[in-house]
Amino acid sequence: MRIFALLALSLLGACDGGSQPSANTGCSRSASHEITWSNPQAPDTVTAHADGPSCAQAIVTLTIRSAQGDPLWTFAATHFAMQSGDGALPESAPAVSDEAMDAFLTNWAELTIQKSTTLPQWREADARLTGETFSYHTDFDREAYELLRTRDLPMACYAAGVESVACLVVDPFSHAPAQIVAYGP
DSSP states (O other): OOHHHHHHHHHHHTTTTTOOOOOOOOOEEEEEEOOOOTTSSSSSEEEEEEESSTTTTTTTEEEEOOSSSOOEEEEEEEEHHHHHHHHOOOOOOOOOOOHHHHHHHHHHOEEEEEEGGGSSSOTOOOOOOSSSEEEEOOOOOOOHHHHHHEEEEEEEEOOOSOOEEEEEEEEEETSEEEEEEEEEE
């Protein structure tokens, strides 16, 4: 019996490839927040998650799931892109502490809920959607955008970059989440 136990232990040691625990434990952190968006009777859960060899090198994801756990929307970026702008992480990039990452994730998970009627009207004479303060982009044509905007739909807006925001509605025809607009300077 003792030989069997020693053999089992040696096999377990061989399975782990002889790796030693790393001094750098990496960055795997998350924060969640409930919102009432896709169903007024059952709140959705927004989870912001970071994962990487370090928090400065983390890929961050924002996921919205229905009350039943079904995925509704996901967005991925790097922590660097969300905090400093696009481009590669420079070698001189400062470290990001666990506490700083937790604060970022908590803030990011708290989506803003608005109504689609708060978006600017796409005037018939304009070739594209314009606003007075921000630059707007939509993948919808004018007719579809205005149809969704005027239905007064719940709209979940999240940070999609340093100075950009993306807003989602649940399309009343397909019942699927759709990005109605993105905006920024």
